[in-house]
Amino acid sequence: MAVVKADAYGHGALRCARAALDAGADWLGTATPHEALALRAAGITDVPVMCWLWTPGDPWDRGIEAGLDMSVGGMWALDEVVGAAKAVGRTARIQLKADTGLGRNGCQPADWPELVGAALKAEVDGLVKVTGLWSHFACADEPHHPSIAAQLDVFRSMLDHAERAGVRPEVRHIANSPATLTLPETHFDLVRPGIAMYGVSPSPELGTSAELGLRPVMSLKASVALVKHVPGGHGVSYGHHYVTEGDTTLGLVPLGYADGIPRHASGRGPVLVGDRVRTVAGRVAMDQFVVDLGGDTPSPAPRPCSSAPATGASRPPRTGRWPPTPSRTRSSPGSGARPAGLPGE
Numbered sequence: 406m407a408v409v410k411a412d413a414y415g416h417g418a419l420r421c422a423r424a425a426l427d428a429g430a431d432w433l434g435t436a437t438p439h440e441a442l443a444l445r446a447a448g449i450t451d452v453p454v455m456c457w458l459w460t461p462g463d464p465w466d467r468g469i470e471a472g473l474d475m476s477v478g479g480m481w482a483l484d485e486v487v488g489a490a491k492a493v494g495r496t497a498r499i500q501l502k503a504d505t506g507l508g509r510n511g512c513q514p515a516d517w518p519e520l521v522g523a524a525l526k527a528e529v530d531g532l533v534k535v536t537g538l539w540s541h542f543a544c545a546d547e548p549h550h551p552s553i554a555a556q557l558d559v560f561r562s563m564l565d566h567a568e569r570a571g572v573r574p575e576v577r578h579i580a581n582s583p584a585t586l587t588l589p590e591t592h593f594d595l596v597r598p599g600i601a602m603y604g605v606s607p608s609p610e611l612g613t614s615a616e617l618g619l620r621p622v623m624s625l626k627a628s629v630a631l632v633k634h635v636p637g638g639h640g641v642s643y644g645h646h647y648v649t650e651g652d653t654t655l656g657l658v659p660l661g662y663a664d665g666i667p668r669h670a671s672g673r674g675p676v677l678v679g680d681r682v683r684t685v686a687g688r689v690a691m692d693q694f695v696v697d698l699g700g701d702t703p704s705p706a707p708r709p710c711s712s713a714p715a716t717g718a719s720r721p722p723r724t725g726r727w728p729p730t731p732s733r734t735r736s737s738p739g740s741g742a743r744p745a746g747l748p749g750e
């Protein structure tokens with residue numbers, strides 16, 4: 406199942422959904438029903454689409470008509486979907502969600518027999534079909550975290566209960582990206598990778614993207630808007646968290662946190678300008694940030710101090726650890742660079 410929630414982690418839900426299906430994904434997964442309905446409306450009609458973040462009053466009827474696989478993690482949800490199935494006159498595809506330890510949505514083990522029993526009764530009545538049994542890990546990105554084995558045990562026993570009661574699911578699943586990459590015993594009938602599918606490591610403890618054999622699919626590029634000479638001792642960007650060491654050139658990149666440049670890249674994020682990796686100088690602002698070009702001008706060279714658009718390119722390097730380890734950040738007071746601006750700055 407290719408997880409394309411949150412606009413495919415900002416990459417574009419429809420394009421990524423189509424790319425994932427072309428690459429062999431059998432299922433698509435979203436959080437909200439609205440995201441899943443948007444995929445159907447855009448023409449993705451011939452593959453199962455599951456969505457798991459339902460709120461009372463959500464459009465179960467439209468989900469049924471669109472043939473979505475709808476997660477049900479409690480009696481309130483089962484009641485709503487059963488009511489919608491009666492109103493629509495069609496069987497709803499539902500997947501029962503077990504809270505095996507994440508403590509988010511899903512059914513607690515103590516409440517599972519009631520939910521399973523009620524779902525089976527609705528199945529006999531032709532109102533629902535239980536297509537899946539599923540859960541979600543809390544700490545799969547922390548190698549050997551004791552909750553992984555504990556959740557797996559609980560999942561197995563909740564599966565066992567449901568299957569002995571008569572549920573015949575098409576799929577059983579629990580694995581997110583880190584579990585998909587490192588825990589084969591968690592794969593069951595399908596896996597639900599999100600972040601790894603976009604080429605990003607789920608956590609530094611598991612390795613860099615490159616070490617995991619992943620290739621980030623997104624690069625963010627912009628033309629350098631301005632290059633200008635400044636003297637030493639010049640503060641850069643809000644709060645003056647970066648001060649130039651000596652005469653230098655500064656390049657202004659017209660991208661900021663509104664475009665997805667993380668604010669915690671302030672003072673530390675790598676940026677490729679021309680063919681050299683630079684570091685964000687000072688704070689990332691809403692729509693722009695600055696790099697210290699050390700006297701260079703990007704190639705092809707824009708005219709220094711010109712406000713006319715120039716043609717340097719900026720994007721993160723393709724490999725390497727992000728965020729950089731503390732030893733690689735420039736933080737010595739008086740050296741020109743002050744500690745990185747952190748979230749909240």
Ligand SMILES: Cc1ncc(COP(=O)(O)O)c(C=O)c1O
Nearest residue numbers: 408541581582597598599600601
């Ligand atoms: C229920 C569910 N499954 C799968 C995923 C994908 O997780 P990841 O991006 O770690 O692969 C998410 C994302 O948070 C999720 O909420």
